[in-house]
Amino acid sequence: MLLEKPAINRELKSLEISSELVIVGGGLSGVCAAIAAARLGLKVSLVQDRPVLGGNSSSEVRLWILGATSHMGNNNRWARESGIINEIMIENLFSNKEGNPIIFDSILFDKIKKEQNISLFLNTSIYHVEKLNNDTISSVIGYCSQNETKYKFSAPLFTDCSGDGVVGFLSGAAFRMGAESTDEFGEKFAPDTEYGELLGHSIYFYSKDTGQPVKYVAPSFAIDVSKEIPRYKSFNSKDFGCRLWWIEYGGRKNTIHDTEEIKWELWKIVYGVWNHIKNSGEFPDAENLTLEWVGMIPGKRESRRFEGDYMIIQQDIVEQRLHKDAVAFGGWSIDLHPGDGVFSEKPGCNQWHSKGIYQIPYRSLYSRNISNLFFAGRIISASHVAFGSTRVMATSAYLGQVVGNAAFLCLQKKCNPRELYTLNHIQELQLQLSKNGQFIPGYLPHDKNNLINNAEISGSSNFQFSGFSTNGIWSNLNESVAQLLPIKSGKIPQLILSVTCLEDTNLQTEIRISSKIGNFTPDITITKTVHKLNKGANEISIGTDIKLNDDQYVFFIIHKNAKVNVQYSEERVTGVLSVFNTVNAAVSNYGKQDAPESIGIDSFEFWVPKRRPEGKNLAFKLNTSISISEIANLKTLIQRPTNQTNAWIANFEDVSPELKIKWLSRQLINELVLCFDPDWDHPLETVLINHPESIIPFCVQDYSIWDDQNELIYEKSGNYETLNSIRFDKPINSSELTIRLKKSNTHIPVSLFSIQIY
Numbered sequence: 001m002l003l004e005k006p007a008i009n010r011e012l013k014s015l016e017i018s019s020e021l022v023i024v025g026g027g028l029s030g031v032c033a034a035i036a037a038a039r040l041g042l043k044v045s046l047v048q049d050r051p052v053l054g055g056n057s058s059s060e061v062r063l064w065i066l067g068a069t070s071h072m073g074n075n076n077r078w079a080r081e082s083g084i085i086n087e088i089m090i091e092n093l094f095s096n097k098e099g100n101p102i103i104f105d106s107i108l109f110d111k112i113k114k115e116q117n118i119s120l121f122l123n124t125s126i127y128h129v130e131k132l133n134n135d136t137i138s139s140v141i142g143y144c145s146q147n148e149t150k151y152k153f154s155a156p157l158f159t160d161c162s163g164d165g166v167v168g169f170l171s172g173a174a175f176r177m178g179a180e181s182t183d184e185f186g187e188k189f190a191p192d193t194e195y196g197e198l199l200g201h202s203i204y205f206y207s208k209d210t211g212q213p214v215k216y217v218a219p220s221f222a223i224d225v226s227k228e229i230p231r232y233k234s235f236n237s238k239d240f241g242c243r244l245w246w247i248e249y250g251g252r253k254n255t256i257h258d259t260e261e262i263k264w265e266l267w268k269i270v271y272g273v274w275n276h277i278k279n280s281g282e283f284p285d286a287e288n289l290t291l292e293w294v295g296m297i298p299g300k301r302e303s304r305r306f307e308g309d310y311m312i313i314q315q316d317i318v319e320q321r322l323h324k325d326a327v328a329f330g331g332w333s334i335d336l337h338p339g340d341g342v343f344s345e346k347p348g349c350n351q352w353h354s355k356g357i358y359q360i361p362y363r364s365l366y367s368r369n370i371s372n373l374f375f376a377g378r379i380i381s382a383s384h385v386a387f388g389s390t391r392v393m394a395t396s397a398y399l400g401q402v403v404g405n406a407a408f409l410c411l412q413k414k415c416n417p418r419e420l421y422t423l424n425h426i427q428e429l430q431l432q433l434s435k436n437g438q439f440i441p442g443y444l445p446h447d448k449n450n451l452i453n454n455a456e457i458s459g460s461s462n463f464q465f466s467g468f469s470t471n472g473i474w475s476n477l478n479e480s481v482a483q484l485l486p487i488k489s490g491k492i493p494q495l496i497l498s499v500t501c502l503e504d505t506n507l508q509t510e511i512r513i514s515s516k517i518g519n520f521t522p523d524i525t526i527t528k529t530v531h532k533l534n535k536g537a538n539e540i541s542i543g544t545d546i547k548l549n550d551d552q553y554v555f556f557i558i559h560k561n562a563k564v565n566v567q568y569s570e571e572r573v574t575g576v577l578s579v580f581n582t583v584n585a586a587v588s589n590y591g592k593q594d595a596p597e598s599i600g601i602d603s604f605e606f607w608v609p610k611r612r613p614e615g616k617n618l619a620f621k622l623n624t625s626i627s628i629s630e631i632a633n634l635k636t637l638i639q640r641p642t643n644q645t646n647a648w649i650a651n652f653e654d655v656s657p658e659l660k661i662k663w664l665s666r667q668l669i670n671e672l673v674l675c676f677d678p679d680w681d682h683p684l685e686t687v688l689i690n691h692p693e694s695i696i697p698f699c700v701q702d703y704s705i706w707d708d709q710n711e712l713i714y715e716k717s718g719n720y721e722t723l724n725s726i727r728f729d730k731p732i733n734s735s736e737l738t739i740r741l742k743k744s745n746t747h748i749p750v751s752l753f754s755i756q757i758y
């Protein structure tokens, strides 16, 4: 028994924690920064003021993780973020394809708990910063109310991933809040104060069918949404969770200090919405529904943005400007919202896409005046307009990975975040990131330590592509479709396909390419043809004599014509896709982006794929086969399609393909990393969407590795991960490796992007 005598006062228990990197904020940017640094051997303290990880993606807020793939609604092909955030999303797909937010919480916990170098402090809020001198932080102080403990976290480096930027603020880092005027950076889309300078908060609810009538009595503070919310007619009994992203408020308030007040306003709205659904009489199908969950903390979109050595602006995004310190990419639209949020007469958002993904420079990820402070997440150095795009969570997480890697290099080189750039260590950072799966558009990684460079590789087959079988459904050409194919410079092959016509008609086809190689916006027409077709079966050929100057993707377009049916194929291949000129209102894709000239945004058409099980390839043949697979691709670290597939692909018939890797002499092999195809094109939203499969169908599930004595050295079955990193307990001494892969899907040939051997 503990018996304490009366005292004048007492002190809280306090602990001093020393590590190599302190990360404040356990949203996705903090989680990915922590994992990246820990895997490189850094001792990390991850401090999170909430009981769960994930920030806005956690079960406390329930936002789906989005990024450059933009719900598959823009022209960014194969643009899902790679590395740790991909690992998390692929894991979530495997264990939780239905998108249960509670399960997603546990996936994040599991990821962190597997890293021995991470010490996780939940429910611990950082409220004070101690400094060594004006521009150097020595420690941050936090308090955990659950265990009544005060913590002092010390480290040479700090990362602020707290969303509001509490460490940056307390340490005196330069920041901004609100919107820049057009004058400052020449951003033509910069909003005025009438539109609003800050994005507001949101709170969501989930409903549940109980199978029997449920009454609802609203709290007295619920508002009458039919009187107060201009768009109240958009509420219905089916939408819940972050589909109601436009329940937004607070953009005219101080989004930090007024948060509690904003939250109450949002609760008034949310309970008012539910009252409307249950009791207005307009939704008889809501009879059996009950309110299952209401958010207790609001999701915060915007508050402080910190100043780094570079500030990303609108033109970086729209013009896809290049930076020699590029370390990541973004690709969500520039997405601003009216300051009045849900009470505005204006649309809930104003989204404008660029023609492709854009680079994010390293110089935007550290403070310009606090020498040992990194930023990741929504607070990075970006203007209000550019933040409209960089703020989404997959991008935030992607930047977290960069910071984790950069922190490791800073400690190794004994330099601070800025010096990593000024002392020319950026190429090393870029390579390190690429080795761990991070795709940086425009950067060509070469790893001289990769033993694969000196090896000769041969494969049991190498796919020469000449079309897709006619084994799929026939479908009416009620929307324009394009077959997207990677073509080498020189002659473009002819694409030949059968169509059936309900009556005589003219069918228009086109061949288009993108004005910028690596983009997938078909804004240059090479040729247009009108085919005169008769009722019944016809064969058409789409071709041109014009030659391509560069290796790039080509769009073979068939324009919509409801009198025509086309046939699709069941076959799918890495880096080959069909796309449709179609609408995806969720991301402001109305088939075409028609931007007013005054806002400095491009106008172009959207050609987007469809989610599996739809989105099949057309059934066609080519007059000459094309090379979509090269064994040499296995030696590069470009692990996704860019201007070519960048993959090695086996023949369809090769059900157990084999790769032989030979050296002139014996090698000591400690580690082998294989990169399989996780379909970078498919967005893997973490909540609400029920994905069609739990393992990406392009991914090889079973394989084995053998040495030069034909001894089995590794075997894997049931793989679903993208990067398979195999570390041998004892180095393998061999002059040869054989990788035997098994085809996992009848209609998809085996493929592999890269092999790393160390």
Ligand SMILES: Cc1cc2nc3c(=O)[nH]c(=O)nc-3n(C[C@H](O)[C@H](O)[C@H](O)COP(=O)(O)OP(=O)(O)OC[C@H]3O[C@@H](n4cnc5c(N)ncnc54)[C@H](O)[C@@H]3O)c2cc1C
Residues within 6 Å of the ligand: 024, 025, 026, 027, 028, 029, 030, 047, 048, 049, 050, 053, 054, 055, 056, 057, 063, 064, 065, 066, 067, 124, 125, 126, 127, 161, 162, 163, 164, 166, 200, 201, 202, 203, 242, 245, 298, 299, 300, 301, 302, 376, 377, 378, 379, 391, 392, 393, 394, 396
């Ligand atoms: C309503 C809404 C809708 C959105 N829609 C989407 C969407 O659909 N998809 C998408 O990808 N993005 C969306 N966004 C944007 C995205 O959620 C944020 O920009 C993103 O979460 C930013 O990531 P972050 O890691 O910087 O911050 P957060 O996810 O907010 O994580 C920061 C973490 O730091 C913690 N923290 C804060 N202060 C402290 C402190 N003092 N001590 C310790 N920890 C602290 C917080 O609790 C939080 O967990 C939306 C945002 C909102 C609010």
